[in-house]
Amino acid sequence: MATISCPHCHQLVDSQAITCPYCRTTLKAYGHPGIPLHRATGEEYLCDSCTYHADDTCNFPKRPYAKDCTLYENLEASQLRLQEQREASSFDATVKKWTKRHQSLLLLLGLLFICLLVALSTG
Structure with missing residues (x-):
């Protein structure tokens, strides 16, 4: 339990x-x-830091004075999550993911390149 x-x-x-x-x-x-059930601490209301209140999509009857709510989503946490998603979809992150997924292909291409250099230098 x-x-x-x-x-x-x-x-x-x-x-x-x-x-x-x-x-x-x-x-x-x-x-x-x-x-x-999310609860406000102290004198603050949950709506003051809620994503749904900030974007005006909340239809909770106690809005903007809710002290407890089941739909509460912290605005700062939501913005941090969006920032992490943006960073994860950046060009550098995309290249890193691609190279990690295709390590064997890159190794094979590297070996072929070395073989080509050796063949050109001895020929």
Whole structure:
């Protein structure tokens, strides 16, 4: 059984629990035990740092004052992920992937090139 810590009372509870058995804090969205329930810390609202609020695609009724949400996606993490994807699709990354996939072909071409140089130098 996997356990998590309750964000309110810090007791260990089953990771599939919808509410904490000790303090009754809601841990997951009702009816969706596989979906985590994101919570704001302190006085901040989740909407302040959510991707869906920033691009105006959120239709959550508590917006922009949501303190908990199942759809929350951190804006900074999303931007970092996009940056990593851009870097991964750059020309250098593409060349590195291609050479890694075709090492045997490059080795064969290298050997053929060496054989050609040897043949030209002895001829």
